[in-house]
Amino acid sequence: MSQKKYKKRHSQSSMNAKKLAVEEEIADRKDRDRKRMDPLARNLMLGDLVFLAISQILYEKQLVSTPISNLMTLVGAALFLLALYIQFGGHRRPRL
DSSP states (O other): OOOOOOSSSOOOHHHEEEEEEEEHHHHHHHHHHSSOOOOHHHHHHHHHHHHHHHHHHHHHHHHHHHHHHHHHHHHHHHHHHHHHHHHHHOOOOOOO
């Protein structure tokens, strides 16, 4: 009796291609997560933008004096620098 050779239904090349596609998808997801902006820095920048806009409106309506407006601008600049430090600083917080 002749023996028939066993034919594989899935060739090794198709299995390698599927494995490579899964690995690329995981790498893309990790890269996307790494490039995502830190939520704390994003919220701090948004709050700072609103704070500076309100301070400018109050100054133009002459509801606050020039020294108070200058102080509010300095506080806004400090908050902006803090947000930049959180986003691009040397330390990395673990992300959830």
